Amino acid sequence: MTEMKVFILACVLAACTISHSSWAGREMDAEEAPPMKPGIKCWAVSYPESVHCTWKLEPAPHLNTSFITTYRQMMETEEEANECIQSLAEANSCTISDFQIFSMIPYILNVTAVNPLGSVTHLHPFIVEQIIKPDPPENLRVSSIPGQRKKLLLKWDPPKSWPFPQYFPLKYLIRYQRAGSSTFRKIGPYEQTSFNLTGIRPSTLYSVQVSAKECMDYGKQSAWSPAAAGKAWDKR
Structure with missing residues (x-):
């Protein structure tokens, strides 16, 4: 296994963050910086129909920020990823409605936050049955x-x-x-x-x-x- 593959696998297991900035090496204040990593939570409130994921950028961005959201099973390639449906590109949530129940292979949610100065990608692994949480009666x-x-x-x-x-x-x-x-x-x-x-x-x-x-x-x-x-x- 190459060093790059080892890094990617370790990154997924740790729910890691990958940053891409067009201003690398330059000092910036909070108002002119690429987005910070999104803190992600996913819950299967409507199991087995859907998984709902939300995220929050800390600190809150000053620039307009949009999100690209996809998901796949761990052993699938990025080309096989499906879209996690958002209401708007700027929305801080998305919904997954096509998944296998009782699968022990983790799913990986990929949330990429993008603003004019760069982007940051956060990989969030989960197993559907482990994130079931009904709403209250x-x-x-x-x-x-x-x-x-x-x-x-x-x-x-x-x-x-x-x-x-x-x-x-x-x-x-x-x-x-x-x-x-x-x-x-x-x-x-x-x-x-x-x-x-x-x-x-x-x-x-x-x-x-x-x-x-x-x-x-x-x-x-x-x-x-x-x-x-x-x-x-x-x-x-």
Whole structure:
């Protein structure tokens, strides 16, 4: 393997940056410099339909900056790369919708930031199943159960951004706390979208949140849903 191939492979594995400047060797201030490397994050919020990637230039550029975005699997050549779709060339995000699921060969996102003084390329490797992160569950409801003074009924919906919950189910974690408490109790995971919360104190207000994760435990847990509150049934 040649030294150049070794460098490229090491560069990809380290998510490295390659700069190209037409002003090499000249001192420049922040307002007249090529773009800095973009910090990239990719998440499969809508698995297995798409991967959404975002990036941010630090420091923020003073010159108009556009981006060229492509992706490929690690063993493919640059000529085989596909476009990561942007809404505009200046947009700080792109979407990948054509990829293989359950592939252990990493994908490589190539983001090249370009301004009139030069360009910088950042290679960001990822495996799709490792970056799954659903949006939080939606429409959480907390209601009393007639005749049950120590139970609450919880119901919620999968996030609308998760396209096929019947084929790629989610599991859910629940956390709750009573009014005035500074600590949460966490329970789960559960695969259903409803739950009878038991053992609560009568006539006490409880705040509840729910989080989602891919059922086979791939990727990351979602953020917690907005809180919903309720009290158990009271015969008075």
